[in-house]
Amino acid sequence: MKKRLQIVIFDGSFKTTSFIKRLVTGLLENHNVSIIGFAENEPSPLKNVTYRALGSADKPLRLFTLSIQFALKALLSLGKPALFFKSLQLLASGKRKQLQQHNFDIAVAQIQPDIFHLQWPSLLPWCESLLLNPRTKVVLSQRGYQNNVRPFVTPENLSYLKNMYPKLDGFHSVSKSMSATGDSVFTATHKIDDVVYSGFNFSNLQFQEDYDTSTKLQLLSIGRPHWVKGYIYALQACQILKTKGILFHYTIVGAKGNEELVYRIHEYGLERYVTLADKIPQEEVYRLMRQQDVLLFPSIAEGLPNVVVEAMAIGLPVIATACGGVEELLDETTGVIIPTRDAKQLAAAVISFTKTSMTTINHRRLNARKHVELQHSEQQMVMGMEALYYKCLES
Incomplete structure (x- = not known):
């Protein structure tokens, strides 16, 4: 029987993503889990999870209060007066970032984790001293902008990651494509890098049996208005x-008020055809998906997009660009894939969809549901992460 692990999830915040919450819930069955972050405003904390707040530099009074608590833990729980007096020195100097780092070091020393799971590369600077500790294995998730875009547009970031990646014990990649991107930063024969797809609770993603298209085609995109999303x-x-006389309406959720998109909508004369909507809660996203005809996913770079998985699970047809892990989700039997940065092919795919028989559309929808149920179950995610953790410990 495998040993029960002490696992720390370092997200930078207690407002953890749905992926982390589902992962933690699964891990709790066999392991102890702590979440470390700077903020303390998690609206719905998970039961049986230990939350360790390091304090926010934007709230100095609370940071100092927490730092006093950490100083007492260092003295009374750890029996390390040196850490206690260092806390006092930093409190006297008012150095906030150093206080946060010291609180981090004390928290890790108190937990003594077997696995320290970093969720973002931007958090690596906080863990440099931890990488010198042979007892704790440090795992980094590779899953988005910080992995597949930022290093390749910011030379200083790429240089830092090239220096730090060899010091890590393991990598979790959300897709095969993301794993390959990580290899362009660092690769080695001994490198541990497992692809573990995000898991979903499919009981919350009921398949839409009575799908039908509208007379005016309802197109939907969901996501922040960043250039990498390809909304232009x-x-x-x-x-x-519009010029071809196709009846449609396009809604972009999460892009309300974005100046560039508002300008483009005016430039293209699309005021009556496009709505930029505000962010909405997840359950409202699912309800909206059931009212739409097609999910457009025009992104330029991605890890593995959750919104595409969710649309496939619900039964909303998807037209997506061939970026990141999209090709691990879609093929001609489950949806439509087009090249990135190609408005003409995107328009052609939408027009083709309007001419596709409902029999073919429903066949794709059912195949899409089956595919994500197999590839993105919560069970496979938890088992995959456990296997990665033990592999790192045994290496």
């Missing part, structure tokens, strides 16, 4: 659809 190409595609 989607709007250019909408302009083409």
Whole structure:
């Protein structure tokens, strides 16, 4: 029987993503889990999880209060007066970042984790001293912008990661594509890098049996209005659809008020065709998906997009660009894939969809549901992460 692990999830915040919450819930069955973050405003904390707040530099009074608590833990729980007096020195100097780092060091010393799971590369600077501790194995998740975009547009970041990655004990990649991207930063024969797909609770993602298309095609995108999401190409595609007389309406959730997109909508004469909506809670996202005809995913770079998994699970047809892990989700039997940065092909795919028989559409929808149920179950995610953790401990 495998040993029960002490696992720390370091997210930078207690407002953890749905992926982390589902992972932690699964891990709690066999392991002890702590979450370390700077903020303390987790609205729905998980039961049986230990939360360790390090304090926010933006709230100095609370930071100092927490630092006093950490100083007492260092003295009374750890029996390390040197750490206690260092806390007092930092409190006297008012050095907030150093206080946060010291609180971090004390928290880790108190927990003594077997596995320290970093969720983002931007958190690596806080863990440099931890990487010198042979007892704790440090694992980094590779899953988004900080892995597949930032290093390649910021030379200083790439240089830092090239220096730090060889010191890590293991990597968790959300897709095969993300793993390959990570290899372009660091690769070695002994490198531990497991692809573990995000798991979903499919009981909360009921399949829409009675799907039908609208007379005016309802197109949907969901996500922050960042250039990497490719919304400019989607709007250019909408302009083409308009000139060809296609009846449609396009909604982008999470992009309300974005100046560049508002400007483009005006430039292309799409005021009556496009709505930029505000962010909405997850359950409202699912309800909205059931009211739409197609999910447009025009992104330029991704890890493995949760929104595509969710649409496939619900039964919303997907037209997506071939970026990141999308090709590990979609093929001609489950959806439509087009090249990135190609408004003409995106428009052509939408037009083709309007001419596709409902029999073919429903066949793709059912195949999509089956595919994500197999590849993205919560059980496979938890088992995959446990296997990665033990592999790192045994290496």
